[in-house]
Amino acid sequence: MEEWNDKNSAVYVYKKIVEAYKGPLAGKIIEVLAEHGELTEDELAEKVGADEAEVRRVIWVLASEGLIVSKKVVNETGWITFYWQLPLDQVDGLVLGLYRHIIDRLEEKLRYETENIFYWCMDPNHSRLTFSEATENMFRCPVCGKTLMPYDNSELIAAIKYCISEMRKIMKDYFVEEKSEE
Numbered sequence: 001m002e003e004w005n006d007k008n009s010a011v012y013v014y015k016k017i018v019e020a021y022k023g024p025l026a027g028k029i030i031e032v033l034a035e036h037g038e039l040t041e042d043e044l045a046e047k048v049g050a051d052e053a054e055v056r057r058v059i060w061v062l063a064s065e066g067l068i069v070s071k072k073v074v075n076e077t078g079w080i081t082f083y084w085q086l087p088l089d090q091v092d093g094l095v096l097g098l099y100r101h102i103i104d105r106l107e108e109k110l111r112y113e114t115e116n117i118f119y120w121c122m123d124p125n126h127s128r129l130t131f132s133e134a135t136e137n138m139f140r141c142p143v144c145g146k147t148l149m150p151y152d153n154s155e156l157i158a159a160i161k162y163c164i165s166e167m168r169k170i171m172k173d174y175f176v177e178e179k180s181e182e
């Protein structure tokens, strides 16, 4: 338990970010592995308490990106068992990689929002159109035919900028803290 507490902050950030990136079941798998060290696929499915096939699918997704790793154990009779565990020595690098990936995606979205002017029919079920798309459609919504109005995306832009700056702040604090502990 002592050991788990030492790793607590790194693993907590890891769990949170895997959850944001790969969904709640993936986050749960990280949490259970952090708590128990290493588990077989069956044990993992039981502890997570989710559908076995679904757990197996998420394990595969996580493993294919190196977010969890397996250890092969052969007993005296030659029976092979695979145990899943967290790549704890690589958690810092993986967290940093995931943060960068999410920040990149947000920056791409920010670029798209700032570089385009949008037009919209105001129906939340219909998509916004860029200026060139709106021109092609004679400023009518291709779904409902209503007149397209200029859409003010400044609030959305502000929200994306806020997310990016918050993520940068967390990333900086986390890694500065990790360094000062050495």
Ligand SMILES: [Zn+2]
Binding pocket: 121, 122, 123, 126, 141, 142, 143, 144, 145, 146
């Ligand atoms: Zn419409």
